[in-house]
Amino acid sequence: MSVLPYLVVAWLVLCGLYGIVTSRNLVHLVICLSVVQSSTYVLLLAIGYRKHGLAPIFVDISPHSPVVDPVMQALTLTDIVVEATVSALLLALTVQAKKRFGSVDPAELDPLKG
Amino acid sequence: MSLAVRRRVFxxxxxxxxxxxxxxxxxxxxxxxxxxxxxxxxxxxxVPERHVTAAVSAINFDYRAFDTLGEEFILFTAAAGVALLLRSGRGERERPHIDASPDRQVPETSDLVRVFGVGLIGFTLLLGLYVVFHGHLTPGGGFQGGVVLAAAVLVVYLAGEWVSAGRLRPVAAMEALEATGAAGFAALGLAGLVAGRAFFQNVLPLGRSGQLLSGGTIPLGNLTVGLEVMGALLLVFSEFLEQALLLRRRS
Structure with missing residues (x-):
């Protein structure tokens, strides 16, 4: 089952994209985008995983124990921060879209009105 | 393009x-x-080079601190962007607003939520501070702790009422908190230059690994980032809450 984490990544990307394409509500669309982004967390953590690796916290383990890749975990943290900021900005835009167009349905946003 | 066609193309x-x-x-x-x-x-x-037991913190606040500076300013800019986007809408408040459902019932906060909320505030604050201050020893750090600290303030809102004006001016305090955190982390980088070494080089004494005061500038990095994250998230939350309260006051 060593390909399972990678299949989860592909599944999350496609699931999220399907949600984005068929979305009828901008808030739902933002959440679908974060599903797509969460696939990158799984990918980064899967790449950083080491068989029999411990968490990279050397409080009660020897400094030479095999650990999972801490660089990938640090990158995942960066990724989560970016995801949070993107969601916040898009939700703010959603509030503005509702005020301007009176709807949060992407199909009803008229590009000529903006 | 209709939904069915769009789905098929997708x-x-x-x-x-x-x-x-x-x-x-x-x-x-x-x-x-x-x-x-x-x-x-x-x-x-x-552990041997930086005397910190949490490798992820050593990477984020020392080896990769320059990247974290960029990451921190992404958050800073996004909070500013949200504030800008939602504040520009405040001018529209003056116009008469037609409530789509004027007779809807806005539920009152129940007493149970209030009591548990008040009880939770202290615990959440303590947990947030613990996560920030032990970032270089155990899992956690400035980013995670900052989110917990922001949640503590949100519990205040949940248990009570959001104070948007008055003498306390929480929004000004949040902006100050965010700016102090962001500037503090940048100052840590400059400290390396002032000491005549590289940007973000760890210039403080490293101490004994496993102790609260160890790792040189890494705990300070956690603290400043924690303040920045707390301030930025509170600013974002308060902007959204203000929009929600705007609707609630009208009804």
């Missing part, structure tokens, strides 16, 4: 795209196999 495209992703992912090394030696080397260098 399914065709997704089949190709999905095949490409799976093809790309199968080219990766097997799950659990070591790819390169960087991760293991840095993990094993964290």
């Amino acid at each position: 399914l065709v495209a997704a089949a190709g795209f999905g095949a490409l992703i799976v093809w790309g992912l199968t080219g990766l090394p097997d799950f659990g196999v070591e790819i390169g030696h960087l991760g293991t080397r840095i993990a094993h260098a964290a």
